[in-house]
Amino acid sequence: MILVCGAGAFGTALAVTLAQNGPVTLWARDVAHAAEMRATGRNDRRLPDIALPEAITMVSGEVPGGDTPCLLAMPMQTLGGFLRDHHDALGSRPLVACCKGMDLATGLGPTGLIAQTCAQATPAILTGPSFARDIALGLPTALTLACADAAAGEALQATLTTPTLRLYRTTDTIGAELGGALKNVIAIGCGAVMGAGLGESARAALMTRGFAEMNRLAHALGAGPETLAGLSGFGDLALTCTSAQSRNYRYGESLGRGDAFDPAITVEGAATARAVLHRARALGLDMPVTAAVAALVAGELRVAQAVDMLLSRPLKEE
Template sequence: MKGQIDIIGAGAFGTALAITYAAAGHQVTLLARDDAAAMTRAGENTRRLPGFAFPPGLRVTDDVTDLTADLALLALPTQSLGAFLATTPLGAQTLVSCAKGIDRATGLGPSALIARHTTARAAQLTGPSFAVDIAAGLPTALTLACADDGAGAALQDRLSTPLLRLYRTTDVIGAELGGALKNVVAIAAGVVIGAGYGESARAALMTRGLAEMTRLAVTLGAEQATLRGLSGLGDLILTCNSEKSRNFRYGLALARGQGLAADITVEGLHTAREIAARPALDTPIADAVAALADGRADLAALADMLLNRPLKPE
């Protein structure tokens, strides 16, 4: 079903979604916090997603009152989402978060932030996806999580395209945590490769990382099967194996004593710190990522700690 869709946030991912849905025949309004006029003149997002022309049906604005659709996708970083929702009145009946992370100020996931600040129906769009692949029209499959299965089915129909295939679930907690926790493991995978530990070590790290993700998510109320789907395992495979992943690149830089540009969001670092601050949880990988990033332990000591954990059945 074609119609109007508002997309809030003109980073690479929000822009890619706007291009995809406009190309599929939707009327799309993309809210850009800056550069709206420049993007309109250029006919593309030269700053965040250069080389992908805007199709007909895509309008860029910096005025929130231009958002009139009943459905809005929130393509904002998790750490900015709560403040935006608290200060910006939105008329959409359904808000779909595309963020992957845990809000450090509240400990909440994106759907809970939507529920705290609005009366709109909340849903989550997550899974293995790079903005450049979506913008290029390459086949992609994602998870759409909505607590109301009937509403989720309607959203699934509305937001799926021939090349963007959505699978739905009612396990919002599991879908959100899969997207958040895989970022932590992706940082650790980047550290493994950056430190020269090799591909076998990365495979081991990913496998034990999935076990940690699943254990933690189930403790927090998720369904175990969700972590084996697109929002968990699928996204984990993608982000632990490509330098397109900001979290993986951050891990590489961390191991090499380098830094990333200040305007690059590394959600996995915020999530690792949030998880590490909960000492009752058994999360050695998240704890190690937070300790390394914050300078509380060096890489050699952390590697020794992980390799010398007690032997146990898999």
Template sequence: MIGIMGAGAFGTALGIALAKAGTPVTLWTRSEIHAEDMGKLRRNRAYLPDAPFPEPLSVTSDIDALADSKVVLVAVPLQHLRSALIPHDLPDAPIVACCKGIELSSGLGPTGVVEEVLPGAITAILTGPSFAADIAIGRPTALTLACRDATIGKALQDRLTTPTLRLYRTTDTIGAELGGALKNVIAIACGTVIGAGLGDSARAATMTRGFAEMQRIGASFGAHTDTLAGLSGLGDLALTCTSDLSRNYRLGLSLGRSEVFDPTITVEGAATAGAMFEIGKARGLDLPITETVTRLLDGSTTVVDAIETLMTRPLKEE
């Protein structure tokens, strides 16, 4: 059995995909009302109303129901990951983080948070270019599974791959985590560019220079170049910077249009920008796009001033 903590869009979509392949899945939500509603309707009407649950998928609000899980996928927003894990006694099974970002309070990525809360746990991260709705309805999707232990990573890859969900494995958890986190910051920047009416050429430039920032950060942390150039980096960047389905991109659109964004929507890139801006300063990294996004979000600059600042930076080689 595979256990999934978190019945948001992504956790639910993964549960549906795995159950369609015949794997018994237990989907846990902290809300008893939410669990009862999903169990009765056999779908998650709050997030994926058009994706019915396969028979092997069960829903619960009892954390003890995950006790027999061979793998536990944790699909909660990164800023809530620590608080979601602390109260619960999870089974002695690999913990696969299915979230993206950098924790504001610690500067850690998902596996780092898990390892602080659950010392000795076997950890991995599942990340890459994906929208929950695509996974839930069976559209072909490829993701990166990163686990420092190559043998366990291979076993997880075999267990979690389905006919419509193809996983590529790596031992570079740092690179996979950074790619998944940083692309959200660049997506906010790209949304701002389009929202401000600057056009597709400016967005392409922002994506490209944003990817250069991702590579500089990755090198500082010891990430592998090929990881950032893969699904969890460049692949996720391409998806998130070009689709209205991305919450980070939509936040950027709102910034560019000087519109108010719905504060109830979780946008991991907003927290990641602030965290990485501080980390970058401490490491002496040149991160103009990350800095610009941070200042746009905290109100210390305007879109007009940000454009002027970026366009008047000293000329240099690419």
């Protein structure tokens, strides 16, 4: 039995694919939402037109206890509160974060937050290039599973791999977390470039320089360079910086066009840009793309001003 906490699009998609392997319990925060999903056999609020397999059991209210793996599929900025509220039920089981970003309150990534709040649990993170609908439809998808405990990571890899979802494991949780978090910041910038009509060449340049910043911070925090070159770094960056399915990219497009964006849609990169910039400055790192995105999100710069700021930087070797 696998527990998935969070009945948004991604949590539902994970439950759907994992149901190929056996029973899955899907926990929804909203009691009415859970009842609706039980009645319709779908999650039309978050993942329309996808039937829920019979192997999925919908629950709400108290999180079920136990020692089986629990996937935490919720926004990064709500993860800490969830862990505190359900600490006893989460216990010492493996906790696999399925969110991307840095916690604004603590500056920690998902596994750091799990370790701080649920000291007896085994922290892990599932991250990489993926869209919820692709996973739910059974389209081939490959992700990174990072767990500092190599044996626990190997067991989780075997449990969470499905016929259509292939997992590659690593013990580099720092690198996997940073790749997933930082690519969202760069995706906002790339969306803004395209929304402002600055062209594909400008987007490619921003992706490349953004990837250099990702590696700069990852190296400073002790991540392995091979991790950022893999699925959780470069792979996820390529997907989210080029597809309108990415919420961060669409948000950036709206900034570039000067349009309003639906506040009900979670954009992890907006909060992450601020958290990352604060961390980078504390380390004395120069991250101009991140700084420009943070200023765009805060309304302190327009896209044209951000471009001028980046293009007027001193010339240097690559």
